[in-house]
Amino acid sequence: MARLVRHELDAPVRIDPQDKPIFVCACGISRKFPLCDGSHKNCKSEQPGKLYVYDKESGDIVEERDDA
Numbered sequence: 001m002a003r004l005v006r007h008e009l010d011a012p013v014r015i016d017p018q019d020k021p022i023f024v025c026a027c028g029i030s031r032k033f034p035l036c037d038g039s040h041k042n043c044k045s046e047q048p049g050k051l052y053v054y055d056k057e058s059g060d061i062v063e064e065r066d067d068a
């Protein structure tokens, strides 16, 4: 079973439950999901009006579509 999930944020969500903050992935491509692993940096090249498909293992963009 495969799933295409739409994420539009390009940075983690910061929560501060204790002295040290925790960064929760909000972009959806972290290999350590639900924690941010810095993979959101790959989202910075995304262009408005496009839909991107990422490879689960490498985190690389494997497809770019018009987001109609």
Ligand code: FES
Binding pocket: 010, 011, 012, 013, 024, 025, 026, 027, 028, 029, 030, 035, 036, 037, 038, 039, 040, 041
């Ligand atoms: S917000 Fe997803 S990897 Fe950082």
